[in-house]
Amino acid sequence: MASGExxxxxxxxxxxxxxxxxxxxxxxxxxxxSLSVRALVRxxxxxxxxxxxxxxxxxxxxxLLYPSIPTKLDSFVYINETLxxxxxxxxxxxxxxxxxxWRAFSWLWVIPxxxxxxxxxxxxxxxxxxWGKTEHCEIPSPRDRELFLP
Numbered sequence: 001m002a003s004g005e006x007x008x009x010x011x012x013x014x015x016x017x018x019x020x021x022x023x024x025x026x027x028x029x030x031x032x033x034s035l036s037v038r039a040l041v042r043x044x045x046x047x048x049x050x051x052x053x054x055x056x057x058x059x060x061x062x063x064l065l066y067p068s069i070p071t072k073l074d075s076f077v078y079i080n081e082t083l084x085x086x087x088x089x090x091x092x093x094x095x096x097x098x099x100x101x102w103r104a105f106s107w108l109w110v111i112p113x114x115x116x117x118x119x120x121x122x123x124x125x126x127x128x129x130x131w132g133k134t135e136h137c138e139i140p141s142p143r144d145r146e147l148f149l150p
Contacts, residue, residue: 019058020050022097023149024090025069025077028053031131032123033076034138040094041144048097052149053137074124087124088116 024040026033037051052058054073063069066084069077078090085093088108095105108116140148 019062019079019149021081022049023058023062023079024049024051024094025054025059025062025079026051027073028055028137029134030073030127031133032127034134035131036076041140041147043098043102045099046097047147049094050147050149055137056150058149074121087120089113 024037026037028034040049040051054070054075054077059069059077062079063071066079068084068086070086075086076090078085078094080093083093088111092106092109095103095108098105
């Protein structure tokens with residue numbers, strides 16, 4: 001088993017206790033995802049959110065607890081305590097952490113998930129072509145390094 005992954009004997013509570021209460025999982029090599037995470041870091045003035053790439057150890061451990069976390073890299077994931085939100089709903093739930101005017105985006109929950117996710121999936125399909133792809137996850141600034149998990 002790779003280092004950082006939960007063993008079958010590792011309890012759900014011990015994995016959850018070792019993680020922050022609000023976590024964003026993203027495609028660490030996607031240009032659009034990197035831009036989005038940088039924007040989230042700027043908007044999160046209270047520094048409530050933490051971030052980890054879907055390709056990393058943190059995401060691997062969480063997949064053992066939450067099978068709904070995709071192995072494909074085409075989805076943003078937001079975990080608030082034990083609530084796992086994917087795609088468009090991840091952004092709706094993240095917006096609740098921000099100050100106004102950005103908090104108003106949480107009202108997008110009124111758009112039905114299938115419709116919002118259709119738009120999300122179209123963007124996800126073309127994101128590498130439009131925003132590029134890097135070989136490695138972006139390294140955060142020294143000030144923001146504490147916000148990122150492996």
